[in-house]
Amino acid sequence: MKKSLLIFMVIFLLMPANTFALSATAYDANNLIQSEQFRLELIQDAISRKEKINLNLKNFSDSQAQKIFNHITNIIFYQSNMDIYSITMDGSVTGKSANLVLNLDYRMTPDENTKVNEWIKTTMDPFLALSPSNLDVIKFVNDTIVKHVEYDLSYEKNSAYHAVFNKSSLCEGYSFLTYKMLSYAGIDAKIISGVAANEDHMWNLVKLNNLWYHLDVTWNDPVYSGSFKKPLNYVSYDFFMLTSTQMAKTHTWDQTLFPLAK
Numbered sequence: 216m217k218k219s220l221l222i223f224m225v226i227f228l229l230m231p232a233n234t235f236a237l238s239a240t241a242y243d244a245n246n247l248i249q250s251e252q253f254r255l256e257l258i259q260d261a262i263s264r265k266e267k268i269n270l271n272l273k274n275f276s277d278s279q280a281q282k283i284f285n286h287i288t289n290i291i292f293y294q295s296n297m298d299i300y301s302i303t304m305d306g307s308v309t310g311k312s313a314n315l316v317l318n319l320d321y322r323m324t325p326d327e328n329t330k331v332n333e334w335i336k337t338t339m340d341p342f343l344a345l346s347p348s349n350l351d352v353i354k355f356v357n358d359t360i361v362k363h364v365e366y367d368l369s370y371e372k373n374s375a376y377h378a379v380f381n382k383s384s385l386c387e388g389y390s391f392l393t394y395k396m397l398s399y400a401g402i403d404a405k406i407i408s409g410v411a412a413n414e415d416h417m418w419n420l421v422k423l424n425n426l427w428y429h430l431d432v433t434w435n436d437p438v439y440s441g442s443f444k445k446p447l448n449y450v451s452y453d454f455f456m457l458t459s460t461q462m463a464k465t466h467t468w469d470q471t472l473f474p475l476a477k
Contacts, residue, residue, distance in 0.1 A: 241271040241312070244279050248286050254294070257287065261295035264325060268317040270306075275313035287317065293472050296406045298322040298374060298391045322374035322387065331375045331392070335399050349402055349423055353430065353456070356396045360389060361436040361450045368438070386433040390417040393432050397421060409468025416466065418454070420473060427476040428456040431466070 242253055260268050272283075284304050291299055300322045306315035323331065342355050360378070367373075367383040375395055378388035390406050397404040403422035410416060411434070418431035431454035454462075459476040 241273040244272040244275040244283065244313070247272065247283060254290055257290050258295045261291050261297045261299065261319065264297070264321060264328070266319055266321075268319065270313075270315040270317060272313040272315065274311050275308060276311070277308070289472070291319070292408070293405075296394055296404075298328075298387075300373075322391070323376045327374070327376040331379050331395065332399075334379050335396050339396060339399055343400060349400075350456075352400045352402060353397065353421055353423065356393055356400075357430065357432050357435055357452075357455060358450050359396070360392055360432050362448055364389060364392075364436065366433065366436060366438045386417045389433040389436070390419050393419045393430065405473065407468055407473050409466055411466045418466070420476065421456070423456070427474040429459065429462040429466075429476050430455060430457075431462075434465075 242250060247253055257268070287304070288302055291297065291302060298321055299319055301320040303318045303320075304315055305318070306313060308314075321328075338359060343352070347355065363382060364378045365383050367377070367385050367388075369383075370385060372378075372381055372383050373385045373387040375384075375388055375392040378384040378392045384392075394404050394406050397419075405420040406417060407420050407429075408415070408417050411418075411431075416433075418429060418433065420427050421430050422428075434454040435451040437449075437451060454465075457476065459470065462476065
């Protein structure tokens with residue numbers, strides 16, 4: 216008997232559909248969470264900015280749906296480091312076979328992403344031509360973003376495109392732009408989400424000399440209100456290259472999902 220599958224949705228605070236099947240053969244639902252092939256293909260699909268991803272499963276039962284969806288969101292949000300705003304999953308089930316569709320909604324259009332990449336190249340190439348150390352590159356990225364972007368007090372702008380071309384964004388724009396600039400320079404980085412000041416928050420992990428460190432460019436860009444204005448070229452380093460112990464004084468996050476900075 217064929218039946219509809221309940222729709223799952225995650226919002227992580229349009230263009231013609233781009234559909235891609237993860238694999239020509241069906242994955243075994245019982246082994247999906249352990250499958251490295253599935254993990255790598257899903258990450259690649261997100262990096263390729265696929266909007267719709269087909270997933271065929273065998274040995275599927277309704278009781279597995281939420282666990283599988285949680286696993287998928289974990290991979291896409293925390294391992295692909297892509298600017299994905301939301302994920303929904305729907306589809307149909309016939310017996311023990313499931314034909315699922317993942318719908319990915321990105322913060323930037325392909326054109327916006329291209330423009331951001333061009334800006335990063337123009338901004339980064341002259342500095343990288345000087346053969347700086349990785350620490351100098353990380354500092355350059357931090358300083359460039361802090362000087363270029365103002366925190367969006369309207370709470371409407373949340374992408375790297377907003378950060379670059381509107382010069383204003385929430386923490387999402389800061390952290391995604393930081394990730395993209397560091398990645399362009401060949402430096403390992405991740406986007407991390409958690410809570411700070413009793414609000415949902417994003418920042419970055421960055422790898423230097425085989426060790427991970429926390430970098431919160433948003434919090435290195437203090438917000439001034441009223442008649443107070445940010446001093447010209449002012450940059451804070453209060454949240455620059457911190458250990459997890461240091462970061463945990465002001466930020467909380469699921470430490471099982473991210474590398475330990477020590």
